[in-house]
Amino acid sequence: MERLKRVRITSKGKVFEGLLLPSADRDFLVLKMDSGYNAGFRKEGAKVEELGEVKVDVGSGKDGASGGKRGEIAILGMGGTVCSRVEYKTGAVFPSIGPEDLARNIPGLEKICSFHTREIFSMLSEDMTPQHWAEAAEEIRKEIEKGVQGIVVLHGTDTMHYTSAALSFMLRNLPVPVVLVGAQRSSDRPSTDGRINVLNACFAAARGPIAEVGVCMHAGTDDDFCHLHRGTRVRKMHTTRRDAFHSINSPPLARVDYRNEIVEPYLQFRGRGGKLRFDNRVSENVALVYTHPGVKPEFIDSLAGYDGVVVAGTGLGHVPANPFNAKYTRSIVPNLKALVDSGIPVAMASQCISGRVNMNVYTAGRVLQEAGVFGHLADWTPETAYVKMCWVLGHEKKMEKVREEMMRDIAGEITGRSEIA
Amino acid sequence: MKCGLEIHQRLDTGKLFCRCPSAIAEREPDFRFRRKLRASAGETGEVDFAARVEQEKEKEFHYEGFAESCCLVEADEEPPQEMNPEALRIVLGVAQQLHMEPFEQLHVMRKIVVDGSNTSGFQRTCLVAAGGYLETSRGRVRMSTVAVEEESAGIVSEEAHVKNYRLDRLGIPLIELATEPDIVDAEHCKEVAEKIGLMLRATGKVARGIGTIRQDVNVSTEDGARIEIKGAQELRMIPLYVEKEVLRQERLLGVVAEIRKRLGDSALKPKAVDLTPIFAKTQCGLIRKGIEAGGHVLGIKLEGHAGLLGRELIPGRRYGTELSDYAKSAGVKGIIHSDEDFDKYGISAQEDSAARKGLGAGEEDAYVMVVAQRGMAQRALQMVVERANVRVVPAETRKANPDGTSSYMRPLAGRSRMYPETDIPPIAVGKGMLEEAMAAAGGGLEEKERKLRGMLNPEMAGRMLKSRNLQLFEELVGAGAEPMLAASTLEQTLVEMRREGLELGRPREQLMELFAEYGNGLFVKAAIPEILRGMCRGKRAREAAEGLERIGGAELKRLVKEKGGDFGKIMREYRLRVDAKELKEAIGR
């Protein structure tokens, strides 16, 4: 509940009545008139008379009862557009609605499964850190120990693929599905994609066979079915579209259509009933950097304070190495070598996003390998490589062991074959 | 009678919140997609009942789009961009001409509409100014508000669970002007609509063609409510709509008073009962067909309502019709109620009494039935109860029927249907913006009229002011054309040629060329129709003027000498090549 003042504003000889809303701009008063329209008046020169107070319900933001009984799923809130509301002070969309409000706002959810809700974080996904991943993993472990059928995580879309990759490494051999879900259109809009995404995510978590960490989002622009993407394969590929999430170098894990009660796998998957292997230790001291024409060697030197570095290289996994002594060009390979020599593991991914790293084809790749940069033949995304490095460094410091573990497939992030379609 | 007008005019500036052109497509679409919508609570926390019912119909919306006129914004796949500055300038210009006071900070709102006509589930709308007036022959008509909003998508067809829309129209700016209820009769209504129409056309930026301008009527009565009647086809019908609406409200208040007398303020909470078995062998075709199609007969008791549903409000519409309209918004075809002539339906007395018994309805009670799929029937009856529990005249948007009556469409958009459009920051309106808008409006209609009277005769000035060619006329004159010649060419010569089936392909460029050559002295006025005929067939002005070149100077003198100075004879033979005034001078000398 929030209280709003009913006021009469006299401005330039004209009189307007309505509710006074919080204004983002100090110089203006914002009035909601009885017609529903908002309009702003310059404070200077406007006369305001108070006429009383009105209570308005702006959503409780409270958690639902944490029952934790068998046969139900846990819906965990980690913020984002999928559980957002209008914030009047700034007029912006803000993650403040609790999972309970969300459940209430999604008719039909109760027909799919019983559930309880809990808010872990109320934040924007761009504000997340590796520490947040670790905490989220811990909360999910607690839910698994309660015996839930599956877990749905409400998450902002910006960094959802980082979190999904992190959870994929931290929660191995899962007994139940862990499904991350978000919305590209906020839940306060009639056209929100969140409703169908959440219904499908809940269906996949409660009744689907796939006990992996996945991301469930619109498959196309139609309000139709969703794709469930493997947590280490998925990436946000569009700023605004509903079907922004794609699996990279892999088909999606499955098609999910709650209306027809279908989870149709496209890939081999891990089934339910595993015994959880849990490790949420993580390094917060890893850098993910982009090379580009004109990148300065000094920039690479400035990374010396990190425990690990992932380079999003060009093409097959290249950086300026200047084998032909082109004028102007400065190689950064010696600087990368210096990082490796000082004990900092450096991994390569490609800023092409799609396709496999191959550091054998051109000289730049070969000299990078000679310098100790690894990642040859990895088909991971830069983000997954980064997350994996954070996780590996959480429990392993020895360079050789780090390199070995990085290059071994742990959660579907590296595959040997590049399929044609 | 007193009523207000609400005028919607499409602007030809390109779309309001994306950079697509305002182009209507006349061909097969380039892409299609499917969506669903759901209603949600507004910022004040109220959920609009009607919006909820609308979405519970679970309709799917199919959209058709065109590559050149629809982008990700229309598809609701990208946030809106800044408001089209030209559209805003035009609206600010019109507002000032109507002596309105623009707000100092404009807020774009989302008006929730979940019928699929907007892919987002809302129409973006922005109140720009309030107050002001229009001078008319019957005194001042006060202006209420001016807003700028997005045009909705055009509906193509509707099936049971699917509505089909086209996206080319979606997002075209609409200026919405509303007057206070100061209009006194039919003639006055016409005058107001024409004056405002003229003012809008004078901006030179209004869209033309069918559907680009719409007039709605606002009626409010003292004890009743504000009603907006949409879709009146002709202005002269408007007084009839007003008259019938006033009567409807008056009678409705009578019904409300009677309900209060019988029930006090207690709300009806009837339970829907499945009456299908009672009608297993019915002679009623309507019910039988409904059941055969897999439907159910659901009924509710309306306590203490006996006789009220049959009460006539206006000829052809009873209180039951009002309830029926609400039921229809849930997707059913209509209702059957106990104040109707059951013989006509083929409902037997036994069926009637069995239904009454099943619903527990006594003599003082009325009952309502619907035949439809169970869920739809339930929602329809829920709508009936919601409406029956409104013990005032509800504020509504109604649809104009051809006979002068109107039917319920949806509740009047109110606070609970309006959200702020959080993707667009508020727009501060400064003095500079207002001055610029006024300058772009060319000083407005009055100023335009004054200027036209200064360069044309009064008859032509009046005609030009109302003409669709006004903007082109101003451009031609601006480029140096003689005003009277430009006006008569636009308003007479080209009209005559159209009757001959001739039309200029690129009127602006071609007329510019014509008047430039005329200014160079290539031909005389009298040759213009003939030259235009050639230009209509694709010739350049010079080509079309071959053989029609003006005879002047030494050549004319020679001609005068040759013909013995006979004015009449020369004019008869060389009418298209000689200027009369010039000839007179040559002879006189």
Ligand SMILES: [Zn+2]
């Ligand atoms: Zn567009």
